[in-house]
Amino acid sequence: xxxxxxxxVAILNSAISPQTAALAIAAIGLNIxxxxxxxxxxxxxxFMLIGAYxxxxxxxxxxxxxxAFLIALVAAVIFALILGIPTLKLxxxxxAIVTLSAxxxxxxxxxxxxxxxxxxxxxxxxxxxxxxxxxxxSFFGDGRVDFGPWNYDATGSNGWWFIATAWFxxxxxxxxxxxxxxxxxxxxxxxxxxxxxxxxxxxxxxxSYKMQALILGGVIGAIAGIVYILPASLQADSMGRxxxxxxxxxxxxxxxxxxFGPVLGAIVFFALRLLVQGLAGQFVPGxxxxxxxxxxxxxxxxxxTLMLVVIFxxxxxxxxxxxxxxxxx
Amino acid sequence: MxxxxxxxxxxxxxxxxxxxxxxxxxxxxxxxxCAANATTGCLQGxxxxxxxxxxxxxxxxxxxxxxxxxxxxxxDGKWSQAITVAGPYTINLDTSSIPDGAVLDSAAKNPATVxxxxxxxxxxxxxxxxxxxxxxxxxTQTPTTDAGTGVSFERFLQQLVSGxxxxxxxxxxxxxxxxxxxTTGLSNFAHGEQVTLGGLLAYLFANVLGLNLILxxxxxxxxxxxxxxxxxxxxxxxLRRRGLGTTQLMIVTIGLSIALQYAFQYFxxxxxxxxxxxxxxxxQLGPVALSQQSLVSMGIAIVVIALVGFVLVKTRIGxxxxxxxxxxxxxxxxxxxVDRIIRLVWTSATALAGLSGVLLGLVLNGVNWQTGLQLLxxxxxxxxxxxxxxxxxxxxxxMIIGLVVELTNLVLPGDFKYATALVILILVLLxxxxxxxxxRERIG
Numbered sequence: 001x002x003x004x005x006x007x008x009v010a011i012l013n014s015a016i017s018p019q020t021a022a023l024a025i026a027a028i029g030l031n032i033x034x035x036x037x038x039x040x041x042x043x044x045x046x047f048m049l050i051g052a053y054x055x056x057x058x059x060x061x062x063x064x065x066x067x068a069f070l071i072a073l074v075a076a077v078i079f080a081l082i083l084g085i086p087t088l089k090l091x092x093x094x095x096a097i098v099t100l101s102a103x104x105x106x107x108x109x110x111x112x113x114x115x116x117x118x119x120x121x122x123x124x125x126x127x128x129x130x131x132x133x134x135x136x137x138s139f140f141g142d143g144r145v146d147f148g149p150w151n152y153d154a155t156g157s158n159g160w161w162f163i164a165t166a167w168f169x170x171x172x173x174x175x176x177x178x179x180x181x182x183x184x185x186x187x188x189x190x191x192x193x194x195x196x197x198x199x200x201x202x203x204x205x206x207x208s209y210k211m212q213a214l215i216l217g218g219v220i221g222a223i224a225g226i227v228y229i230l231p232a233s234l235q236a237d238s239m240g241r242x243x244x245x246x247x248x249x250x251x252x253x254x255x256x257x258x259x260f261g262p263v264l265g266a267i268v269f270f271a272l273r274l275l276v277q278g279l280a281g282q283f284v285p286g287x288x289x290x291x292x293x294x295x296x297x298x299x300x301x302x303x304x305t306l307m308l309v310v311i312f313x314x315x316x317x318x319x320x321x322x323x324x325x326x327x328x329x
Numbered sequence: 330m331x332x333x334x335x336x337x338x339x340x341x342x343x344x345x346x347x348x349x350x351x352x353x354x355x356x357x358x359x360x361x362x363c364a365a366n367a368t369t370g371c372l373q374g375x376x377x378x379x380x381x382x383x384x385x386x387x388x389x390x391x392x393x394x395x396x397x398x399x400x401x402x403x404x405d406g407k408w409s410q411a412i413t414v415a416g417p418y419t420i421n422l423d424t425s426s427i428p429d430g431a432v433l434d435s436a437a438k439n440p441a442t443v444x445x446x447x448x449x450x451x452x453x454x455x456x457x458x459x460x461x462x463x464x465x466x467x468x469t470q471t472p473t474t475d476a477g478t479g480v481s482f483e484r485f486l487q488q489l490v491s492g493x494x495x496x497x498x499x500x501x502x503x504x505x506x507x508x509x510x511x512t513t514g515l516s517n518f519a520h521g522e523q524v525t526l527g528g529l530l531a532y533l534f535a536n537v538l539g540l541n542l543i544l545x546x547x548x549x550x551x552x553x554x555x556x557x558x559x560x561x562x563x564x565x566x567x568l569r570r571r572g573l574g575t576t577q578l579m580i581v582t583i584g585l586s587i588a589l590q591y592a593f594q595y596f597x598x599x600x601x602x603x604x605x606x607x608x609x610x611x612x613q614l615g616p617v618a619l620s621q622q623s624l625v626s627m628g629i630a631i632v633v634i635a636l637v638g639f640v641l642v643k644t645r646i647g648x649x650x651x652x653x654x655x656x657x658x659x660x661x662x663x664x665x666x667v668d669r670i671i672r673l674v675w676t677s678a679t680a681l682a683g684l685s686g687v688l689l690g691l692v693l694n695g696v697n698w699q700t701g702l703q704l705l706x707x708x709x710x711x712x713x714x715x716x717x718x719x720x721x722x723x724x725x726x727x728m729i730i731g732l733v734v735e736l737t738n739l740v741l742p743g744d745f746k747y748a749t750a751l752v753i754l755i756l757v758l759l760x761x762x763x764x765x766x767x768x769r770e771r772i773g
Contacts, residue, residue, distance in 0.1 A: 085759075086755060086762075087758060090758065093579070097516070097713060097754070101710065101754050102751070102755065104748070104751055105751050108745065111744065112745060113742065114742055114744070123441070126417070127417075127444065128442075158416075233444045245583050245586075249587075292598075293595050296591045296592075296594045297591075297595060299587065300587075300592055300595065302587060303586070303589070304584065304588050306583065307585060311568065311571075311573065311577075311581060314577060
């Protein structure tokens with residue numbers, strides 16, 4: 001029973017953690033690419049990493065936080081242009097391979113020992129080197145605060161200030177996506193997803209719209225990167241290919257092409273993982289599955305879940321089957 | 330249990346066979362492994378001597394949370410410390426515990442700060458390099474031999490041969506990936522795991538069960554072929570019947586890739602295992618030094634690739650495969666059993682990937698759960714470069730990528746060698762998106 005309570009607490013903690021919010025934000029960005037426009041971006045973690053590095057390095061260089069934030073967004077725009085120019089005219093799977101490769105290049109350069117002075121190499125940058133200006137913005141005061149089952153510092157790096165800002169950003173972005181996808185611009189994007197040629201026949205510049213979508217989703221990915229590193233540390237390897245895969249899993253679990261799908265998906269993703277791990281830890285004897293193995297078992301379940309969701313319920317938990325056309329041209 | 334017993338025996342034998350190590354160092358017990366769960370996190374790392382042997386008895390002061398303790402590396406060079414409070418921890422390596430003739434790398438942060446988290450393993454690396462510590466505490470570091478990026482003709486030749494070696498082994502795996510793409514339109518993101526599987530199976534049979542190396546390799550390849558056969562029967566054919574689009578199928582392969590990677594870790598852990606425990610014998614060919622395993626592996630790869638090429642060009646079944654690759658509906662209309670060809674392609678592709686894994690494991694002297702993962706993007710770069718879906722394009726692309734990766738080492742530090750291959754991929758798409766052998770209409 002104790003074990004079960006511990007698992008429950010761990011799930012509740014992870015449900016509201018800034019990391020979950022960051023995954024949700026990254027999935028919201030990916031949703032603009034994949035869910036609404038039909039672009040196969042397999043480099044969302046690269047956008048996160050670009051945003052995170054730009055933000056952290058700018059702050060360490062002494063720039064004010066607003067400027068650092070803007071630099072991160074501009075960096076994501078440039079990265080999107082580099083990816084989009086050669087590939088958006090080609091068939092969908094080229095974009096997939098290129099984005100995946102580009103994200104890997106960013107990660108490899110970031111963790112290279114040549115750049116240890118700037119990026120910290122494979123050790124990365126510790127949070128307290130760039131967290132200060134954000135913590136200083138807090139108006140939450142000091143001490144510990146109880147809220148429902150959760151008890152956290154008001155402002156500490158694990159605290160309410162970080163949690164509240166992260167989820168505020170999630171809410172803001174959900175509202176934004178809801179609004180733009182109802183606009184004529186959003187309708188063009190969905191049109192491109194359904195039938196690119198038809199949209200082209202209407203006189204729209206499909207290439208330009210795709211590029212705009214790639215940039216917008218990428219910028220949101222960069223914001224996710226910043227939210228992800230603020231309460232933790234910046235390590236290139238924590239935003240590698242697996243991260244992109246997890247963002248896809250979260251998005252497809254919740255439901256692509258829906259406003260709340262990415263958010264729900266991110267929470268379910270973490271909850272499912274901890275639940276499986278907790279249950280395996282409690283009910284499977286240690287001789288069959290040790291502590292390390294319960295963690296790996298949970299990841300195996302995540303992988304299989306992704307396969308089953310895509311096969312049997314491609315629209316996810318919230319999605320509408322008619323709305324989602326999976327086939328990217 | 331039996332496997333654990335065998336590994337334990339092997340470990341003991343291994344320890345007994347190195348009396349020099351046991352004699353010079355006190356023999357602390359291996360650090361108790363720490364298992365992360367919801368209430369505990371682990372800080373851990375492995376420290377190695379410049380010679381590559383584990384550094385035993387290195388002391389690390391760990392402070393932070395409610396801890397103020399000293400962790401010591403065990404006989405395997407590993408240290409770990411369980412924590413119950415998340416937050417920053419400082420790790421201070423006691424430099425006086427480093428054996429003579431070695432010092433802490435001057436680039437290392439000591440003391441270092443790491444962020445411990447519950448339910449997570451946080452690794453931290455201290456690098457020890459050759460050098461001496463003078464009495465006044467200053468350290469002199471011996472420059473490592475391969476640190477330079479200087480270009481000499483000998484180094485060029487050595488890297489050229491390494492490049493050909495990587496290209497050949499990459500080609501084995503890439504041809505299959507390309508054929509699967511050609512016949513089914515599927516970008517198989519789990520193809521890297523098929524490579525890993527080959528290497529790990531060879532480890533299992535040759536090392537753990539002690540079979541003859543060649544026998545072990547053959548059994549591994551046969552099992553890999555069987556995984557391809559059953560994969561198509563159980564997953565891909567039913568999904569094709571259901572009419573799943575290629576994008577959907579591609580994401581299914583990503584799920585499969587995640588599941589397989591962690592399954593490998595589940596059974597074999599995250600460490601690198603060796604297929605052949607004997608020390609590699611080096612053969613000197615003029616200025617180029619190659620291990621025997623490398624030479625034999627290159628030979629096998631050339632023979633197998635030539636065989637695949639022959640089958641594709643000269644036999645009925647090969648012509649049918651190329652026909653399906655070019656245009657599945659036209660091939661079906663002309664009486665070719667497309668499903669049978671696809672089943673065959675899956676079987677041979679996974680067999681080739683498995684062989685590639687076995688040979689890579691021998692050449693690189695080790696294989697772990699992400700060996701194939703690291704190769705996957707190189708494979709994609711190779712087949713894109715050669716022209717998606719063409720088998721000979723994959724071969725040419727793989728050779729080019731192999732050479733580029735190894736020759737990059739001449740001018741750039743090793744961290745960048747894979748990155749350059751991917752930069753080339755992006756440049757190719759800019760200039761000639763259909764690749765070397767691809768045709769214009771494939772661009773879409």
